Amino acid sequence: MGVKVKLFSKLREGREKEVCTKECMYDLTGSDTVEQAVEALNVNKEDIKILLVNGLDAELTTPLKDGDTVSVFPPTGGM
Numbered sequence: 465m466g467v468k469v470k471l472f473s474k475l476r477e478g479r480e481k482e483v484c485t486k487e488c489m490y491d492l493t494g495s496d497t498v499e500q501a502v503e504a505l506n507v508n509k510e511d512i513k514i515l516l517v518n519g520l521d522a523e524l525t526t527p528l529k530d531g532d533t534v535s536v537f538p539p540t541g542g543m
Contacts (some may be wrong), residue, residue, distance in 0.1 A: 465529040466489075466491045467490045467532045468487060468534070469487070469502070469534045469536065470535045470536065471487075472535065472537045473538050474537065475511060478490060490504055490528075492528060492530060496527075498517065498522055498526045498528060499525065501534055502534075511538050512536055515534065515537075516534070517533070521531075522534070
C-alpha cells in the first residue's frame with residue numbers, strides 16, 4: 465500500500481519532470497520515517513517548515529506505517 469505524500473506551494477515547483485508533482489506515493493521498505501520519504505522524493509529538508517502525518521504535527525523522525533498521509537509545507541510569507 466505505502467504512504468501518500470502531499471507537497472504544497474513552492475515544493476511543487478520544478479517537479480514537472482518528476483514522477484509526481486503534488487501527490488506522490490512512497491513504498492515503505494521497513495521502519496521508514498518521514499525523513500526517508502521526503503528524501504526519496506528529492507525534497508530539500510531546508511525547504512520544509514511544517515510536516516503533518518494524518519493531519520497531526522510530525523517531525524522528520526516520525527515513523528511511518530502503511531496508509532499514512534504525509535503533508536509537507538514550505539515556509540510562506542512571514543514564516
